Amino acid sequence: MNALVKDNAQNEEFDIQEKLKRSGSCWSYMRLAQPFQAGFNYEFITKLLGNIEFAIYERVGDYFFLVDFFENYQDASEQAKNILNAYPDFKKNVTGGYADLTRQQNDDGE
Secondary structure (H helix, E strand, O other), rough: OOEEEEOOOOOOEEEEHHHHHOOOOOOOOOEHHHHHOOOOOOOEEEEEEOOOOEEEEEEOOOOOEEEEOOOOOHHHHHHHHHHHHHOOOHHHHHHHHHHHHHHHHHHOOO
């Protein structure tokens, strides 16, 4: 999987490995697919500790590769937004639900 993806929204190349290095984030770049994930092309993960953060992994063979991680829809890469748009139930969690909790925590100074 190519880590460099043309991000049309920001008109620059998006490099997930560089974003991981800059952020010092907890996300892994690659995860081994497990037997219970047979037939699934994406993995959506929500981190609820600290600031709520979302991650999207895309399956390539026997592995899931990190597409992007973000705190809200606006911060997602173009590729991540395209995946979210294809899965409205998960997009709802990112644009409302959990994302609202993050905004509330920030407003409350937590």
